[in-house]
Amino acid sequence: MDSDVILADFQKMAGFFIRRLNQISVxxxxxxxxxxxxxxxxxxxxxxxxxxxxxGMDQATLAGLIAYDRVTLGGVVDRLEAKGLVDRRVSKNDRRAKELFLTSCGEQVLAKLVPVVTLLQEDILAGLNDEEKGQLLALMEKATLAGNEQSRVRLITRKAS
Incomplete structure (x- = not known):
């Protein structure tokens, strides 16, 4: 950033940096x-x-585990199903519920995406050394968990098995 650029007060606030980092990440x-x-x-x-x-989880559980509202996630699952990557199956425990599974194509595509997404994490945090990245991620996790109950879409914090 140029040293002669004058920042507005809001440009020094956490919300501003979080929004900018989200824009950069996306x-x-x-x-x-x-x-x-x-x-x-x-x-x-x-x-x-x-x-x-x-x-095999249902859509509502998936929404909670990735912190997205159910309506948005419904469209996401529809698109993944249309691409042949996700299968909806009637639950054996509750015939009204549908369970979600990756198709074999979904598993193959995910295997190709994981290395790409892993590498791009470095680009998102460019300019930070490994220690700083670890500190930033730890602090973001702490702040996210502390504010989880204030969010309209809460993250289910149980660990994946």
Whole structure:
């Protein structure tokens, strides 16, 4: 940043930096997906990733585990199903409920996406050394968990098995 640029007070606030880092993150994610010939959003990747860890969960549980509202996630699952990556199956325990599973194609696509998404994490935090990255991630996790109950969309914090 130029030293002669005058920042407004809001540009020194946590919310400003969080919003900017989110914009940077989404932009880098989109660029890397395009460069790799993939058509995925961060939430689609999160859904695939979580379903690979916990196959058979319902849509409401998935929404909580990746902190997205149910309506938005419904559209995400619809698109993943249309791409042949996710399967909805009637629950054996509750015939009204549907369980979500990755298809074999979904597993293959996720295996290709994981290295791309892992690499782009470095680009998101460019300019920080490894120690600083660890500190930032630890502090963001702490702040996120502390504010979880204030969010309209709460993160279910149980660990994936």
């Amino acid at each position: 932009s880098i994610f989109a660029d890397r997906m395009t460069q790799g010939g993939y058509d995925f959003t961060p939430v689609q990747f999160a859904a695939l990733s979580m379903l690979s860890k916990q196959p």
